[in-house]
Amino acid sequence: MTQTPPLQSDATSRGGSNPQATGETQPADERAPVRVALLGLGTVGGGLAEILAELRAEITERAEGPVDIVGVAVRDLTRQRDVPVDPTLLTTDAAGLVTRDDVDVVVEVMGGLEPAQTLAASALRAGKAVVTANKAIVARYGGALAAAAAAGRGALYYEAAAAGAIPVVKVVGESLSGNRVDSLMGIVNGTCNFILTQMSASGASFADALAEAQALGYAEADPTSDVGGEDAAYKLILLARLAFDTDVQLADVSCEGIDTVSAADIARARDLGYAVKLLAVAQRRPEGLEARVHPTLVPLAHPLASVQGAFNAVFIEADRSGPLMLYGQGAGRRPTASAVAADLVDAALQLRRGRRDGIAAPGAPRPVPALRRGPAVLPTAEGLSRYYVSLRVADEPGVLAAVASAFASEGVSIASCLQEGRGVDPVDLIFVTHTVRDGDLRAALATIAALPTVRSVASVMRVLA
Ligand SMILES: NC(=O)c1ccc[n+]([C@@H]2O[C@H](COP(=O)([O-])OP(=O)(O)OC[C@H]3O[C@@H](n4cnc5c(N)ncnc54)[C@H](OP(=O)(O)O)[C@@H]3O)[C@@H](O)[C@H]2O)c1
Structure with missing residues (x-):
C-alpha cells in the first residue's frame, strides 16, 4: 500500500511561523494531503467517495489542500462495489485502521452502536478528528466521546447525524451563539413524514403507507426505530444539547411514535385545521426543559405543516433572531454524504490551520456537552x-x-x-x-x-x- 506523507512533521508544526515549511505558499493541490480512514463503504460511505472523486478540485480548494482516502474498513472484502475507491485500500481491520499514524481524520459511516462507538472513541483518544453520520453513538455516548476527544485532543464532527443535508448542527451550534434558544421543533424523520403525508393524501392506513415507504426505499425492513420515534429522539438529543447547553439523555425524552395514528385521526385533524406531523420538540420553560417526540396536530398555517413527503425541517425560535426554519433532505446517499463531506472539509481546515499555528490537534469544534450546565429536563x-x-x-x-x-x-x-x-x-x-x-x-x-x-x-x- 502506498503511504502518503504526513500533513506536516512535528518539527514544522511547532514552528508555526515558517510559511515555506508549512506549505502556505504552495498551490493547494501540491500541499500534503489530509489522510482519511473511511469506516464503511455503503450508502453514505460510497456517496462520500463519489464526492471526493467528482469534486476533487473544489474540495482541495475549500480544504486548502488535498483530502485523500488512505484506508477503508468494510465487513465483506469480496462484495462488488461500484464506487471510485482503490480496492487495495479495503480492509476488515477497522480497529487497526483508526489508530494508524498515517491517518488524520476518521470518517465513521458504518452505523450501529458497536464497534462504531469504540472505534470513534479510540480515534479521538489517538488525537484524530472524527466525522460521523451516526446519531445513535453521539446521542447515546456523547459524554464518553467528548471525554475521549478531550483526553486525546481529537475533534468530533456530526453534522450529517442530525438531519442529513440540513446544516442544522452548524446553525444551532454556531450561528445562533448570540441568542438564547427558546424552542426547537423538528420534522427529523423522513420515513414518518412520508407515511403521514401518504395517509393524509390518500386515506391509506398506517400499514399500507408503511409498506409503500418500504417499497420505495424510504423505510427499513425493520422500521421500529423510525416509526417508534427513537430515531427522532436521537436527533433531538443532538440538537437540544447544542441549543440548550444541557446533557439530554435518551431516558429524558418522552417518546411516542406514529404507529397508533389512524387515517381517521388525520382526516379529522384536517377538518379541524391541522396536519399531523411527528415532531421532535425541545422547549425552554421557567421550570426546565421539555424534550419529547410525538405525533402532533400542527396548525395548517404553521410552516412545519407544509413539509411533505420524506423532507425534513427544523423550526427554531430564539430570543434575538426570532423564528427561523431550515428545510431539506434529511437522508439519502447524496444529501447525507454532502454533509459528511462538509464536516470533512472543516476538519481538514482545522487540522491545517491548527498545525500551521503550532497547535498539535484541532480541539472539538462543537463539543458534545458532557456536564449538565443548562436547564434540567422536566419529567x-x-x-x-x-x-x-x-x-x-x-x-x-x-x-x-x-x-x-x-x-x-x-x-x-x-x-x-x-x-x-x-x-x-x-x-x-x-x-x-x-x-x-x-x-x-x-x-x-x-x-x-x-x-x-x-x-x-x-x-x-x-x-x-
Ligand atoms: N443512509 C442514509 O440516508 C443515512 C442518513 C443519515 C445518517 N445515516 C447514518 O450513516 C451511517 C451509515 O449508514 P449507511 O446507510 O451508509 O449504512 P450501510 O449502507 O449499511 O453501510 C454500512 C457500511 O459499513 C460497513 N460496516 C458495517 N459494519 C462494519 C464492521 N463491523 N466493520 C467494518 N465495516 C462495517 C459495511 O460493510 P459491507 O459493505 O462490507 O457490508 C458497509 O460498507 C449510519 O450511522 C446511519 O444512521 C445514514
Whole structure:
C-alpha cells in the first residue's frame, strides 16, 4: 500500500511561523494531503467517495489542500462495489485502521452502536478528528466521546447525524451563539413524514403507507426505530444539547411514535385545521426543559405543516433572531454524504490551520456537552400542551357529561368537542383541550377509560398552539 506523507512533521508544526515549511505558499493541490480512514463503504460511505472523486478540485480548494482516502474498513472484502475507491485500500481491520499514524481524520459511516462507538472513541483518544453520520453513538455516548476527544485532543464532527443535508448542527451550534434558544421543533424523520403525508393524501392506513415507504426505499425492513420515534429522539438529543447547553439523555425524552395514528385521526385533524406531523420538540420553560417526540396536530398555517413527503425541517425560535426554519433532505446517499463531506472539509481546515499555528490537534469544534450546565429536563408529566383526544363511547345519554366531569376533576379544560356518528354504537367523541399539564390529562384519561360507557381511548395527540 502506498503511504502518503504526513500533513506536516512535528518539527514544522511547532514552528508555526515558517510559511515555506508549512506549505502556505504552495498551490493547494501540491500541499500534503489530509489522510482519511473511511469506516464503511455503503450508502453514505460510497456517496462520500463519489464526492471526493467528482469534486476533487473544489474540495482541495475549500480544504486548502488535498483530502485523500488512505484506508477503508468494510465487513465483506469480496462484495462488488461500484464506487471510485482503490480496492487495495479495503480492509476488515477497522480497529487497526483508526489508530494508524498515517491517518488524520476518521470518517465513521458504518452505523450501529458497536464497534462504531469504540472505534470513534479510540480515534479521538489517538488525537484524530472524527466525522460521523451516526446519531445513535453521539446521542447515546456523547459524554464518553467528548471525554475521549478531550483526553486525546481529537475533534468530533456530526453534522450529517442530525438531519442529513440540513446544516442544522452548524446553525444551532454556531450561528445562533448570540441568542438564547427558546424552542426547537423538528420534522427529523423522513420515513414518518412520508407515511403521514401518504395517509393524509390518500386515506391509506398506517400499514399500507408503511409498506409503500418500504417499497420505495424510504423505510427499513425493520422500521421500529423510525416509526417508534427513537430515531427522532436521537436527533433531538443532538440538537437540544447544542441549543440548550444541557446533557439530554435518551431516558429524558418522552417518546411516542406514529404507529397508533389512524387515517381517521388525520382526516379529522384536517377538518379541524391541522396536519399531523411527528415532531421532535425541545422547549425552554421557567421550570426546565421539555424534550419529547410525538405525533402532533400542527396548525395548517404553521410552516412545519407544509413539509411533505420524506423532507425534513427544523423550526427554531430564539430570543434575538426570532423564528427561523431550515428545510431539506434529511437522508439519502447524496444529501447525507454532502454533509459528511462538509464536516470533512472543516476538519481538514482545522487540522491545517491548527498545525500551521503550532497547535498539535484541532480541539472539538462543537463539543458534545458532557456536564449538565443548562436547564434540567422536566419529567413527562410536567409537560404542558393542548391535546386532541378521540374516544369511542356508547351512544347513550349522559356519556358526554360523565367524560366532561372526569376532565374537570383533573382541571382539564375543554376548548372544543364534537361527536361523530349517530345511531351507531360506539360513536366517536373528539375533544381538543386548552393547555394542560400532561400528568393531569393522563389522570383524567385513566378515569375516563374506566367509565362503563367508554369503549376505548382511541387516540391522544398533542396540539401545537
Ligand atoms: N443512509 C442514509 O440516508 C443515512 C442518513 C443519515 C445518517 N445515516 C447514518 O450513516 C451511517 C451509515 O449508514 P449507511 O446507510 O451508509 O449504512 P450501510 O449502507 O449499511 O453501510 C454500512 C457500511 O459499513 C460497513 N460496516 C458495517 N459494519 C462494519 C464492521 N463491523 N466493520 C467494518 N465495516 C462495517 C459495511 O460493510 P459491507 O459493505 O462490507 O457490508 C458497509 O460498507 C449510519 O450511522 C446511519 O444512521 C445514514
